[in-house]
Every structure is written in structure tokens, then in C-alpha cells.
Amino acid sequence: MAKKETLTFKETMVEGDYLRTLTKEQKKEYKKKPVEEKRKIIHEFNPQKFEPSNNEDNRIIGWIKKHKIWSGIIILILIGGIGNIFTDSESTETEDAKKETATKQEKKESKQDTKKEKDTNKKEVTKKPLTDEEKLNKELKKEVHSADVKNVDFGVGESDVTIELKGKENLSEKMTSRGFRMGTSEALYALKKSKIDVNSADIYVYYPLNDGMKDEEKMVMSSRWNKDTIDEMNKDALTTLPDAIETQAESSFMHPVMRKSEK
Numbered sequence: 001m002a003k004k005e006t007l008t009f010k011e012t013m014v015e016g017d018y019l020r021t022l023t024k025e026q027k028k029e030y031k032k033k034p035v036e037e038k039r040k041i042i043h044e045f046n047p048q049k050f051e052p053s054n055n056e057d058n059r060i061i062g063w064i065k066k067h068k069i070w071s072g073i074i075i076l077i078l079i080g081g082i083g084n085i086f087t088d089s090e091s092t093e094t095e096d097a098k099k100e101t102a103t104k105q106e107k108k109e110s111k112q113d114t115k116k117e118k119d120t121n122k123k124e125v126t127k128k129p130l131t132d133e134e135k136l137n138k139e140l141k142k143e144v145h146s147a148d149v150k151n152v153d154f155g156v157g158e159s160d161v162t163i164e165l166k167g168k169e170n171l172s173e174k175m176t177s178r179g180f181r182m183g184t185s186e187a188l189y190a191l192k193k194s195k196i197d198v199n200s201a202d203i204y205v206y207y208p209l210n211d212g213m214k215d216e217e218k219m220v221m222s223s224r225w226n227k228d229t230i231d232e233m234n235k236d237a238l239t240t241l242p243d244a245i246e247t248q249a250e251s252s253f254m255h256p257v258m259r260k261s262e263k
Contacts, residue, residue, distance in 0.1 A: 011043075135194040139193045161191070183205060184221065189237070189238055192234075205219070205221040
């Protein structure tokens, strides 16, 4: 089986910096490109990262070892210059002390004026309202414990919002699968608490599955929820909904491997 071509570690690091400069649509187009084209884009984005390392420090150390006498003379000259600096500084200490005393009062008065100005500005500045994405991420962080929040997108799929979770491994496959259901319920409750106006929501759960050769992250569970169900969601449902997702969701899917583990 041929080994799949991938980016190097350094290229992956630079790719992360490059992706942060793109919009969501640009990211989608970029992810479709083959590895070679991605590599070319990354090298053009930050060519300095891929230049040979600078050996200037090693050349300086080599010169010092080769010219020991001249190195000693240079060091003595530097030490003498530093000594003169200390001598001159002693003669200015008295004058500096007088200046310091004179400026202390000025600084004190300046600090008082600055504090008054800051207090005034705090009262005048109004708190900027959160965006829908910020509201949802805030509640997901507080409410979702059975899975990790992977990504949140608005208006990308058929639903108004898509929430992607990464499942957590548990003591058994059955308990792991149960965690997917609980994470989905917690995400739905967080969406309700965020109070953002959506007509539908998709919740996807991803988890590494072994295809016989290697572990690969796959979608193990998905569900779509309509506005009525989202609005009816409450804290008590966190204990009952995990067992009723198939009947309460507008549509749902469970990977056959994980569904088998639930039996």
C-alpha cells in the first residue's frame, strides 16, 4: 500500500499561520488542493522558514579560538571602557539624586491625574455585545463535558449552525458510545442557553476508528434538530435525551461499529 504524501512538521507549522489569514471559504478551497500545491503555497507564503540556518555564531567562536592573542586584547579594551563608565557614573549620582527628588512629586501628581482620567473613560465605554458565535462558544465551553468541542460553523451546511464534537475514550466501547450521546445532548442544551435564533442545527461527533490497519478519525454520530426541539430543551433532558436521540431528533446516524457496541 503506497504511503500517502504529507507535509513535513515545519510545513505544517507554517500552514497553520497561513490558514489564519484565510476566510472560511478560502480555507475550504485550500483544503481541496493536492499536497504538492499546498507545499508550493506554504513556501511562497513564508520562504524565510525554509532557508538554510545561519552559522554566523559558529564562525565567530572559531575566529576567537584561532586568534587568542587578539581576542585577549579586545577583552582588555572592553573591560577598561566599562571601568570608565562606572567612574563617570559615580560623579553624576549626586546630580541624579536631586533630579529624582524633583520628579517624584511630578510623577505622583501625574499618576493621580491619569487615574481620574481612566475612571472617567471606564464609565464612558459601553460593553460591546457578543456575536452569535461568541455566545454559543461561551455556553459550549460551560456545558459540554462528555466530549471536546472541535468546531462551530454558521451557514455552512443545510442547517443554520453546525457543531462538531470530538468524542472521548472511556472504560469500554459501550461507555464511549454513551459519551457520544451525552456530548450531543450537552451541546444541544448549550445551544438553547445561548439564546441565539436558529431554525435548525446539526451536531456531529468524530472519533478514531481502526479500519484494520490504522486509526482514522471518522464521523461516528450525527443528528439534526429543529427549532421546536431546541426551544424545548432543558437541564432535566440531559439525563433522558441520550437514550431518545433517534426518536427526538429530526434525523440521526450512528456508525455501525459504535451501534454494535451498544448492544
